Amino acid sequence: MTRTRSSSEIRDASRREIVRALVVQGTATRTELAHTTGLSAATVSNLVAELREAGFIADAGTDSAGTGRPTTVLRIDGEGGSFLGIDLAETYVRAVVFDAAVTEIGAANVEIDEEWVSVDSVADALLRAVDLALERGGRAPSDILGVGLGLPGLLSTDRAGTVATPGWAAHVGRLEDRVRPRLPGPLVTANPLQAVGHSEIWFGAARGRSSAVVVNLGTGVGAGIIVEGRVLRGATHTAGEWGHTVLELDGRACRCGRRGCVEAYVGVPGIRHTLSEVDPDHALLQLHQREFIEGLRDAVGDPPVAETLARTARYLGIALSDIVAVLNPEVMTLTGWTAWALGDALLPAARIALAERAPELTAARLDLGVSPVQVNSVATGMAVLAFENHLDSSALARRARSRPGPRVDPPGPSPTPSSAPQPVAG
Amino acid sequence: MTRTRSSSEIRDASRREIVRALVVQGTATRTELAHTTGLSAATVSNLVAELREAGFIADAGTDSAGTGRPTTVLRIDGEGGSFLGIDLAETYVRAVVFDAAVTEIGAANVEIDEEWVSVDSVADALLRAVDLALERGGRAPSDILGVGLGLPGLLSTDRAGTVATPGWAAHVGRLEDRVRPRLPGPLVTANPLQAVGHSEIWFGAARGRSSAVVVNLGTGVGAGIIVEGRVLRGATHTAGEWGHTVLELDGRACRCGRRGCVEAYVGVPGIRHTLSEVDPDHALLQLHQREFIEGLRDAVGDPPVAETLARTARYLGIALSDIVAVLNPEVMTLTGWTAWALGDALLPAARIALAERAPELTAARLDLGVSPVQVNSVATGMAVLAFENHLDSSALARRARSRPGPRVDPPGPSPTPSSAPQPVAG
Ligand SMILES: [Zn+2]
Ligand SMILES: [Zn+2]
Numbered sequence: 069m070t071r072t073r074s075s076s077e078i079r080d081a082s083r084r085e086i087v088r089a090l091v092v093q094g095t096a097t098r099t100e101l102a103h104t105t106g107l108s109a110a111t112v113s114n115l116v117a118e119l120r121e122a123g124f125i126a127d128a129g130t131d132s133a134g135t136g137r138p139t140t141v142l143r144i145d146g147e148g149g150s151f152l153g154i155d156l157a158e159t160y161v162r163a164v165v166f167d168a169a170v171t172e173i174g175a176a177n178v179e180i181d182e183e184w185v186s187v188d189s190v191a192d193a194l195l196r197a198v199d200l201a202l203e204r205g206g207r208a209p210s211d212i213l214g215v216g217l218g219l220p221g222l223l224s225t226d227r228a229g230t231v232a233t234p235g236w237a238a239h240v241g242r243l244e245d246r247v248r249p250r251l252p253g254p255l256v257t258a259n260p261l262q263a264v265g266h267s268e269i270w271f272g273a274a275r276g277r278s279s280a281v282v283v284n285l286g287t288g289v290g291a292g293i294i295v296e297g298r299v300l301r302g303a304t305h306t307a308g309e310w311g312h313t314v315l316e317l318d319g320r321a322c323r324c325g326r327r328g329c330v331e332a333y334v335g336v337p338g339i340r341h342t343l344s345e346v347d348p349d350h351a352l353l354q355l356h357q358r359e360f361i362e363g364l365r366d367a368v369g370d371p372p373v374a375e376t377l378a379r380t381a382r383y384l385g386i387a388l389s390d391i392v393a394v395l396n397p398e399v400m401t402l403t404g405w406t407a408w409a410l411g412d413a414l415l416p417a418a419r420i421a422l423a424e425r426a427p428e429l430t431a432a433r434l435d436l437g438v439s440p441v442q443v444n445s446v447a448t449g450m451a452v453l454a455f456e457n458h459l460d461s462s463a464l465a466r467r468a469r470s471r472p473g474p475r476v477d478p479p480g481p482s483p484t485p486s487s488a489p490q491p492v493a494g
Numbered sequence: 495m496t497r498t499r500s501s502s503e504i505r506d507a508s509r510r511e512i513v514r515a516l517v518v519q520g521t522a523t524r525t526e527l528a529h530t531t532g533l534s535a536a537t538v539s540n541l542v543a544e545l546r547e548a549g550f551i552a553d554a555g556t557d558s559a560g561t562g563r564p565t566t567v568l569r570i571d572g573e574g575g576s577f578l579g580i581d582l583a584e585t586y587v588r589a590v591v592f593d594a595a596v597t598e599i600g601a602a603n604v605e606i607d608e609e610w611v612s613v614d615s616v617a618d619a620l621l622r623a624v625d626l627a628l629e630r631g632g633r634a635p636s637d638i639l640g641v642g643l644g645l646p647g648l649l650s651t652d653r654a655g656t657v658a659t660p661g662w663a664a665h666v667g668r669l670e671d672r673v674r675p676r677l678p679g680p681l682v683t684a685n686p687l688q689a690v691g692h693s694e695i696w697f698g699a700a701r702g703r704s705s706a707v708v709v710n711l712g713t714g715v716g717a718g719i720i721v722e723g724r725v726l727r728g729a730t731h732t733a734g735e736w737g738h739t740v741l742e743l744d745g746r747a748c749r750c751g752r753r754g755c756v757e758a759y760v761g762v763p764g765i766r767h768t769l770s771e772v773d774p775d776h777a778l779l780q781l782h783q784r785e786f787i788e789g790l791r792d793a794v795g796d797p798p799v800a801e802t803l804a805r806t807a808r809y810l811g812i813a814l815s816d817i818v819a820v821l822n823p824e825v826m827t828l829t830g831w832t833a834w835a836l837g838d839a840l841l842p843a844a845r846i847a848l849a850e851r852a853p854e855l856t857a858a859r860l861d862l863g864v865s866p867v868q869v870n871s872v873a874t875g876m877a878v879l880a881f882e883n884h885l886d887s888s889a890l891a892r893r894a895r896s897r898p899g900p901r902v903d904p905p906g907p908s909p910t911p912s913s914a915p916q917p918v919a920g
Binding site: 389394395 | 501504534704705717719721722724726727728729730731732733734735736738739740741742743745752809812813815816817819820821822823824850851853855856859860
């Protein structure tokens with residue numbers, strides 16, 4: 069209820085800032101960390117000491133470039149622990165193991181029957197992906213300090229569920245209950261939109277920005293919203309359902325059961341719909357999902373495809389302008405496989421439509437582009453969320469009690485099977 | 495750039511919390527303040543001491559209800575200073591003087607020629623309203639510690655300007671420059687949407703809530719957005735321009751020059767448009783603005799009016815669902831004179847349309863109603879913003895240096911002409 073953050077919340081936030089800064093910058097001195105994070109030198113020293121104790125920060129040499137005595141250069145100790153990020157989508161589950169430097173050390177994809185035959189089959193697929201990823205990363209379950217699971221959002225699943233698979237909302241809850249005790253670490257969940265928001269804060273265009281929006285374009289579409297450097301979850305954890313805001317009153321039927329949603333125009337089925345309006349017999353209409361999108365990308369010179377992309381870009385620009393008008397963010401990025409495949413083709417015309425509709429300064433000063441975080445954006449976001457949770461005081465304290473001794477002790481045989489990182493397969 | 499708040503920002507936020515809690519609760523002990531704000535007892539004691547020194551907190555007796563020794567009950571000292579809130583709208587300017595308990599002690603309205611003949615004439619009207627409000631409140635210019643000016647937002651003016659009065663954005667800047675040196679205190683500006691957001695945090699349904707949206711319904715429409723207890727301003731200070739998000743692709747012409755905006759359906763001209771579709775010869779179409787809205791309110795039994803209200807409620811519910819889908823707030827309130835006049839008539843059907851479109855839990859758990867802050871919502875919001883600014887460390891420090899001595903000294907003749915509060919006229 070109250071709005072004032074407690075001192076332990078502030079300390080938790082500061083600890084996250086330091087880890088994030090070190091992960092992103094690679095190495096830094098305490099002075100550089102104070103500069104990057106805006107924290108006082110004393111706070112940085114305190115938190116660095118605590119994080120060294122916990123095994124997440126190690127020395128990376130000394131910096132003698134200045135005039136005074138050499139200062140210690142710090143780095144994240146990747147061996148400090150491992151985290152699992154899981155991206156559960158409608159057709160596949162992808163599990164990725166990261167070390168504490170958020171470097172990917174093992175990944176696995178397992179396909180899911182699109183019909184969602186049973187919660188058990190999805191839970192089995194998920195746990196199989198986890199086992200495979202651990203094996204490929206050379207990590208034991210006991211090495212995992214936290215697990216982040218990106219679950220399809222309430223609306224993009226629950227409502228879509230009323231079309232394809234009724235009762236999906238209940239499934240998600242049951243799925244969570246089913247897998248939680250069998251996962252190798254404390255579980256944190258979020259929807260994929262919030263997950264890509266976390267990725268973008270750590271590694272993307274939202275880094276160091278106060279406000280940003282990450283727009284996910286795939287079969288479904290939605291937005292990860294970042295305000296004051298934090299991902300907005302919403303009162304019932306469903307903020308960002310921009311895909312089901314209205315673009316055209318009483319317009320096209322959307323797979324959620326409503327009419328005129330943004331998703332029905334710029335989601336993959338929406339783009340197919342547009343091509344079918346332009347040319348009902350077009351050969352690309354035989355293809356599905358990713359193949360369809362890649363087909364468009366490879367045929368931009370084809371007039372019906374060009375017309376489809378022009379209309380899609382206009383729909384997209386107008387729909388983006390609604391987010392810009394309401395939130396007026398500093399930066400906006402597009403992510404998801406439609407964005408990665410078609411971003412370059414869509415952005416010029418989308419920018420024009422957006423500039424025509426959005427309040428003028430908002431569009432003129434908006435930094436808009438395709439996200440630099442690709443491939444694993446959901447899994448990465450969930451892993452860093454699990455990492456952030458682990459960094460909270462209570463979790464760190466629990467860990468300190470359970471560790472055999474501080475990291476500075478003479479190393480005995482490593483308690484973790486520290487196999488060398490392996491090439492990623494997925 | 496950095497996201498971590500400095501200790502002085504945290505102290506400023508805590509000081510605001512204490513003042514806000516005391517203003518709203520009337521009286522409180524230090525223990526109660528710690529409970530309400532979530533601050534530690536030590537922090538509360540420190541800040542209370544500082545605020546007593548600055549003249550904003552006074553004793554209101556002792557509370558001996560507990561088992562221990564009697565504790566001091568605190569209250570805001572209304573005589574600690576005065577603040578001016580100014581609501582500059584397209585057709586009038588309203589200035590309101592508040593004491594430090596945020597009690598209205600004088601107000602004045604001055605009409606503005608709707609043609610905006612010149613910046614000078616608007617500046618003159620504004621300063622005349624200020625002089626009148628001061629006189630009615632029995633305050634001298636030197637009593638005013640801060641002035642908050644609500645200026646029409648960038649888009650709802652700049653673009654509307656392209657229809658009625660070109661160059662309006664430049665006018666706002668020039669107006670601000672013109673009046674700033676002639677106002678009786680440091681000036682802070684915001685747009686009216688952000689102003690109603692501040693009102694709602696202090697006195698309305700957003701009190702103590704983490705996230706809220708205040709939807710303003712008048713000639714123009716827009717939303718004040720509250721996230722983590724703070725009003726969202728946006729990268730270029732125009733967050734909340736929901737009125738110009740799209741409701742119907744290529745739909746009705748909006749006065750901003752675009753097509754299909756929410757405002758073209760639920761702003762006053764939009765509601766007139768709907769009535770003219772239902773009954774092109776309806777007598778109420780002769781009326782303008784407020785008279786038109788009050789005419790609708792008084793004729794809800796008239797079938798064309800009932801049909802107009804039904805359609806307007808549906809448009810409103812769908813447009814509100816877009817905000818709910820994206821932001822998923824805890825609470826949403828309607829404000830502005832359309833809401834105050836027609837809220838009861840519109841809300842039942844609007845709720846149904848909203849529930850049909852919004853992600854289900856978001857709508858089911860949303861607290862939606864007409865704002866309890868009425869009449870002076872913009873002026874009140876701007877006055878509390880000026881108060882909050884004044885409470886920041888730097889401003890308080892400047893004041894401490896300029897004050898003759900601490901408040902606890904034996905009182906000499908009051909330096910302010912402390913006339914008794916007068917009945918409000920305006
Ligand atoms: Zn939909
Ligand atoms: Zn408009």
